[in-house]
Amino acid sequence: GNSANAEIAMALSRLRERSRDLVRNNAYAARAVAEVAGNAVGTGITAQARSGSPELNQATDAAWADWIEQCDADGQLDFYGIQAMVARTVFESGECLVRFRQRPASDGFKIPVQLQVLEPDYLDQSKTEKTTTGYVIQGVEFDLVGRRTFYWLFGQHPGEVTQTSLRGALTSTRVPASEILHVYRKDRPGQVRGVPWLTPVVITLRDLDEYEEAELVRKKIEACFAAFVTQPQGPEGPAIAPATTDTATGHRIESFEPGMIEYLKPGEEISFSTPSTSSGYRDYVAAKQATIATGLRLTYEQLTGDLSRVNYSSYRAGLLSFRNGIESFRWLSFIPMLCIPVWRRFQTVAFAAGVIPEPGPFSAEWTPPGFGSVDPYKDSVATLNRIRAGTLTLRQAIAEQGYDPDAQLDQIAEINRVLDERGIILDCDPRRVTQTGTQQKELNQ
Numbered sequence: 001g002n003s004a005n006a007e008i009a010m011a012l013s014r015l016r017e018r019s020r021d022l023v024r025n026n027a028y029a030a031r032a033v034a035e036v037a038g039n040a041v042g043t044g045i046t047a048q049a050r051s052g053s054p055e056l057n058q059a060t061d062a063a064w065a066d067w068i069e070q071c072d073a074d075g076q077l078d079f080y081g082i083q084a085m086v087a088r089t090v091f092e093s094g095e096c097l098v099r100f101r102q103r104p105a106s107d108g109f110k111i112p113v114q115l116q117v118l119e120p121d122y123l124d125q126s127k128t129e130k131t132t133t134g135y136v137i138q139g140v141e142f143d144l145v146g147r148r149t150f151y152w153l154f155g156q157h158p159g160e161v162t163q164t165s166l167r168g169a170l171t172s173t174r175v176p177a178s179e180i181l182h183v184y185r186k187d188r189p190g191q192v193r194g195v196p197w198l199t200p201v202v203i204t205l206r207d208l209d210e211y212e213e214a215e216l217v218r219k220k221i222e223a224c225f226a227a228f229v230t231q232p233q234g235p236e237g238p239a240i241a242p243a244t245t246d247t248a249t250g251h252r253i254e255s256f257e258p259g260m261i262e263y264l265k266p267g268e269e270i271s272f273s274t275p276s277t278s279s280g281y282r283d284y285v286a287a288k289q290a291t292i293a294t295g296l297r298l299t300y301e302q303l304t305g306d307l308s309r310v311n312y313s314s315y316r317a318g319l320l321s322f323r324n325g326i327e328s329f330r331w332l333s334f335i336p337m338l339c340i341p342v343w344r345r346f347q348t349v350a351f352a353a354g355v356i357p358e359p360g361p362f363s364a365e366w367t368p369p370g371f372g373s374v375d376p377y378k379d380s381v382a383t384l385n386r387i388r389a390g391t392l393t394l395r396q397a398i399a400e401q402g403y404d405p406d407a408q409l410d411q412i413a414e415i416n417r418v419l420d421e422r423g424i425i426l427d428c429d430p431r432r433v434t435q436t437g438t439q440q441k442e443l444n445q
Contacts, residue, residue, distance in 0.1 A: 004188035005137055012125065012138075012193060016093050019196035022205050023092050028289070028303055029198060029205060032296045035303075036197070037087040039326045042369035044080025045339060048404055051362035060347070063111065063355045067346060070109065073101045073116035079342070085117050086183055086338055095120045095184035095194030097151070098338065099175070100345055113349045115342065120194070121159060124152040124172035137192045140182070141174065148177040183337040185329060201295035208288045215278060222275040232267040297325045316374050323371055335366055370402035 022029035049060035068079035077085065082098070089096035097120060103112040123139040130136075134143040141150040152172040184194025198205070243254045264270070286300075293303040299318035301307050307315070343364050351359040373379045383400075386392035395405040416431070425432045425439075433439055 004191040005193070008191070008193050008195060009125070009128070009138055012094070012195070015196050015199050015202070016120070018202050019092055019094075019198040022198055022202065026205050026209060028208075028292055031303060031305070032198070032292075032298060033088055033091045035298055036091050036296075036326070037084055039323070039371065040329055040334060040368075041080070041083045041087045042402070044083055045330070045335065045366055045368045046404065047339065047343060047364040047366055048406065049362065050365050051358070051360070053358075056356070056358055056362075060350075060356050063350050064346065067111045067350070071113075071115050073114040079115075082115055082117055083334075083338070087334065089117070089119060090183055090185065090194065090334075091197045093120050093194075094196040094199075095182065097122060097153075098181040098183065098342075100179045100181075102349075110355055111346065111350045111353055113345060118153075119157065121157055122153045123193075124154060125193075127152045127172060139172065140192050141177075148182075150174040150177055151180045151182070153180075181338055181341050183334065185333050197296065201292045204288060204292055204295070208285065208292070211284070211288075215281060219275065219278075222273065227273065228271045230269040230271070298322060312375055312378075319371075319374065330368055339366055340364075367399055367402060367404055370400055 019029075023033055024030075047064060049057040049064070051057055051060065071079050072082060086096045086098065097118040099116045099118060101114045101116050103109050103114060105112065125138045127136050127139045131141065134141060134149065136142070136152065139152040140148060141152065143149050151174070153175050154170050154172050156170065158170060185197070187195070245251070246253055289304050290300050293300045296303070299315075299322055301310055301315060301318065302322065310318075344361055347356070347360040347362070350356045383392065383397050387394060387397060394409075398405040398408045416429070419426065419429065427433050
């Protein structure tokens, strides 16, 4: 019956630590974060200005292309690399912070603002209290009407090894909410902090690790016993095979060699160890893997890389459900919480710096990378039929592949112009050749 924030407050630190441990040390968790981040962001979610003025769009897109190359405060990534890092952190830690860093003119940036990606540990979780102007929940301060006004951030990462001696002295300070982007998946109304995506399967992942380790230890123990010797004289009787003595323990060590023939005395017997088979091992592991994949909203094949039990139809049906979840995260969380606020700040600073002629705000068209095709031929035929039937436009079909429709159409027009100027007719040109290979009628007929 607790609220989302009450539940999260009691468990967030422990869940985050366990999630990170699994991502570092568990193969399935590592695969899961790579699948989700790779499909959600891929090579980057691109933006094209949509102001209504072609000249303003062109100027803004050019300024944006220059800025995203130098927007990382660490100087190592571009905006698409930041997107990938944020998506990975949201999966692993449940949330991610991005801080705007205004730069002085002396730094030489045309658009003097950069982005600093911070782990959620920087947010002072212990800060929960009422204030004269509102209230604070786990480091996030609100006004009386529930709007975010400040974030309470530490100056250093609380877990930084080099700052161990300063942990007790760490204090949080208020940073205006306008300078912070808080990206997470909001699952419950009123939820202020994000929860690691591995939370539903943390115990299952650990249990599977321990089960596999138990099986390995059992096999190692069984392999330690080669044979059992029964002698009337007891363990102090004469050696059966060539023997030596362990100088550390004083125990007798006997060994067997290929092709060795040994004659035993009356009453002596040798029985060889026969390791037991692991019946049901594969079925149990597969069942646990399916449970983990379900909890992470992945397919079994994505989690394990095992494609031995699927065909085109079953694999594609499984991917459709996974892709619906990825699209939901993209358009309902990631783009509204990260991409759109960054675009708005870029417009404001770029206009103030004189890089673009108008302040806006005007929107952008965001184009995520397209999903890979399981069967490109079948998918292309289906897309063509949808376009011919009028249920899909050409712009939509191009955007589904992760391309900018305007840029793609401009390239097609330019290629067609060059072909016409040089009198070249290609078999792939639908203006000149039909799908069956026959030449089209003249264009003016």
